[in-house]
Every structure is written in structure tokens, then in C-alpha cells.
Amino acid sequence: MAEADYIEEKEKELYAFDDLKIGVKGFSDSGVTKIPKIFIHPPETLKNSTPENGVKHQIPVIDLKGLGSDCSREEVVNAIKDACETWGFFQIVNHGVPIAVMEEMLEGIRRFHEQPVEDKMDLYSRDPKNQVNFYCSGDLKVRAKSAADWRDTLACRAVDDKWDFEALPQVCRREISEYIKNLTELQNLLSELLSEALGLRKDHLACMGCLKSFSLSCHYYPICPEPELTLGTIKHSDPSFLTLVLQDKIGGLQVLHKDQWVDVPPVDGAFVANLGDLMQLVTNNKFKSVEHRVLATPLVKPRISVASFFAPTDSDKRVKPYGPIKELLSENNPPIYRDILYGEYTGYYRVNGQNGSSALPNFRLH
Helix, strand or coil, X not given: CCHHHHHHHHHHHHHHHHHCCCHHHHHHCCCXXXXXXXXXXXXXXXXXXXXXXXXXXXXXXXXXXXXXXXXXXXXXXXXXXXXXXXXXXXXXXXXXXXXXXXXXXXXXXXXXXXXXXXXXXXXXXXXXXXXXXXXXXXXHHHHCCCCCCCCEEEEEECECCECXXXXXXXXXXXXXXXXXXXXXHHHHHHHHHHHHHCCCCCCHHHHHCCCCEEEEEXXXXXXXXXXXXXXXXXXXXXXXXXXXXXXXXXXXXXXXXXXXXXXXXXXXXXXXXXXXXXXHHHCCXXXXXXXEEEECXXXXXXXXXXXXEEECCHHHHHHCEECCCHHHCECCEXXXXXXXXXXXXXXXXXXXXXXXXXXXXXXXXX
């Protein structure tokens, strides 16, 4: 069969599965022992790397406790700077969000996804204009060229930085609302720390509007009967400026560091922070956006995580160009990327950046 015909057939199967509106969990709950071929990934994308010379790398964990003193703040800023330049990934603890709020959020998301299928179907949609969508896997046309993710998602977003809490699913409305309120405070602190790590005024990124708004993707990775054949989330980088991830204790998140897949182990009370492509663009490659993935969950228990994507507001996305920060440029460090609208980047990423290859090179200056 020609490749184009194969992709077309796969796309039809993906859309047929999507039309059932049951999600991956609905399929998993039917007691299947084999996964459909639309979820089977090529062997090369499933490989786990062996540590070079037996050296296992560890994700930096940064403690934000004691930020009030100048000495401690300088240490934290330097640690964030190093992590952003070398990893693009780090974990933060003592960040001010109560552990009870984090745990209740995870439990609320579990409760949503573990409802009977018919109670979730009304929200099943991929319409980006909706404030709340429930769906499985990623973009179907893109996934037809590789394979679908073994994952369901409840996606929630604000409109121009204004949250309509009444639009959230009632079964987890209180938990998500409380989580959003706490995350807003942390958002401002991280914007300051990242600005200082770049050697800029602490309000610089805030004035640019980079981290002004955020959306939530509340993921549920059902138990998989053949985890060695699929992925929870395919290898990708994020199109945001910054992503904060709340994960449960199951594990499975991995980051690509020095050509090795490194586990991001669950740490009690921690958020995982990773930089997105737009942060690499505006910092002119000073800070790194790196690829990461999630392994499929074996026959133990489902994995739950919440990704918060920090980006400009809807209005800024449409009219405000973003390019390398002028204060970071010099004769020896000329701009690498052209100025672009955020929507221009995400539009290209949606088609070309979700299949394991970076979308950033398309926006380099020639």
C-alpha cells in the first residue's frame, strides 16, 4: 500500500474512533487485551536510551523557600538560569501552592475522567473556541502520520485572561477553580524569576505579556494492555513560553537531554517547569525548549497530570509580535529568529510541530 493511502486509511480509523466519543479510557474499560493499530508507534519512537558511560542524569530540583532574602533569591535565580540554559526543565518545591490544593486538583481530574462515559460525552469536542473540551489523543490529521496518544484530555481555558468558573465541569469545578487562583500567584513569581535569570528587570517578561494568561490540559493516561507498543504522549516540545506540570506519583514523563531519555521522577509537592518554543525564540536560544514524552501506563493504575501552558492573552496573540529580546542582543549575538505573531507560530506548530520535530527552524532568519 502506498504511504499516502496508508495515512488516509489510518486517518479514517482515527476519525471513526473519535466519533465514538468514549475516549481511550472508554475503550480500555471494555477489557481489551490488544491495542488498535492506530495507537501502535514505530519502534524507533519507542526506544529508551542507555545512559552514556553508565551516567544517569537527574532533573534539577529548585527550592523556592526563603526567597525573601537577597542571598537566597540570588541563589534561586542562578539555579533557574543554569537549569534553563542546560536543561530547559526543572522541578520547583516550596512554591507557595498548598499541597492540599494540588492533591485535590489531581483527585478532581480523576473524578472527571472516571465518570461514566455518557456523563462526559456532551463535552467531547476539539473546537478551540470552547472554554472546555474533552477529547482523546492529539490532532487527528497529525497523528495519522505517526500514531495516536494513549491519553484522554480535559482542556480548560480563559478568554482574554478571564475565567468563567461556571463553565467548568461541576464534578471538578471547585478543585479547578481553587487551583487556578493559586496558580495565578505563582505565575507572577515565575515571571519575575525568569526575567532576573535573563539579567533583565524583574518585570520585563510581564511587560512583554509572555506569561500573562494560561490554559489547562488535564490528562488521564488509562492503563494500557500493551504499553511497549504505544506512548501516552508522543515526543514534542511545547509552543508556549512556559509550562507547569502537576503530576501524580505514577511517573512516565521523560525529557530528552544530551540524546538520552531522562526520567522526571515525581517529587512530593513539586511542579515540573519546562520552557516552551516561544521562550527559546525570545531569548535568542539562551534558554532552551526541549523535547519530552510520556510513556504509556502499564497494568498498575492510570496516570494523571495537569499541564498549565503560559502564553499571552488572546488579544495579544492576534496583534503583538514576538522576537528576540533586544536587551539580549549584541554584535556578537545577533538575532536568530524573526518577529512573529504568537498565533502564526501555533498555527504552524499545530500542523508541523506535533510529530516529533521542532517547529522553531521555520522561523529562523536566513
